[in-house]
Amino acid sequence: MPERRDPPATWLCLRYGKLGPARFTSARDVARLMERAIKRAGLPVAYSSGFSPHQRVSYAYPAPTGGASQAELFLVGLTRLGDAANWANALDAQLPAGVRVEAATLTTDRRYLTGLTASRWRVDWPEGVADAAELRHAVASLLASDAVPIQRRSKSQVSEQDVRPAVFAMEADGASLVAVVKQSEPLIRPVDVWAGLAALSPAVAAWGPGLPTRERQGQLTDDGDVANLI
DSSP: OOOOOOOOSEEEEEEEEEOGGGGGOOHHHHHHHHHHHHHHHTOOBOBOOSSSOOBOEEEESOOOTTOEEEEEEEEEEESSOOOHHHHHHHHHTTSOTTEEEEEEEEESOTTGGGGOOEEEEEEEOOTTTSOHHHHHHHHHHHHHOSOOEEEEEOSSOEEEEEOGGGEEEEEEETTEEEEEEEOOSSOOOHHHHHHHHHHHOHHHHHHOSOEEEEEEEEEEOTTSOEEEOO
16 A cells, blocks of 8 residues: 655745746746755655655646746645745745745645735737837726627637636736736636737737736735735
8 A cells, every 4th residue: 555644734835936038937847847946955845645646736827838927826735844934945046047936934724825816917018019008098998898708719629708807907007018817717818818908909919919927916905906925
């Protein structure tokens, strides 16, 4: 019979950034990167039971490949209590350029990441591509619409999604877009928000989807913004 392992004594929740060339790292590659970094850092990581034990690690709503982020979140199950800051520093020292631990906390709640309700995204276009006035017009059109359907393509099918219910707040910051997007099912991504704007404005469609950066991830605030979970 395979060894039966005890459940984690605590969970380490970490917020990290993925910037620069690291934004092209996929969610799967990030998971592999973190697994190796956790081993090198000497964290007392908990493993699952069974014939093929694996690290007790879970990730929340990873940014899309090509998207930068200042607020990626994941949980690491640990076999003993300790200092969250020390473990975060040890892990940070093992991460490559562009990936940096921003904050850490300990929790006994393995469902801690279910407290995430929204992300704040910023979308930038190369200089001279986007027009501020056209962007303001497209944003106003989307916010005034009851529904903004888009076509989402996958490997096997094309489905229609309505992006409007997911957009909690949106504004044009010069020629950049800032949007607070709810994290619900189905998950609406920054490229879907751009597709909604593009459906309302041919000019926005010509710009392309731009470079999205997740600035915060956590809970909605009363003033229409997002507060980081940690």
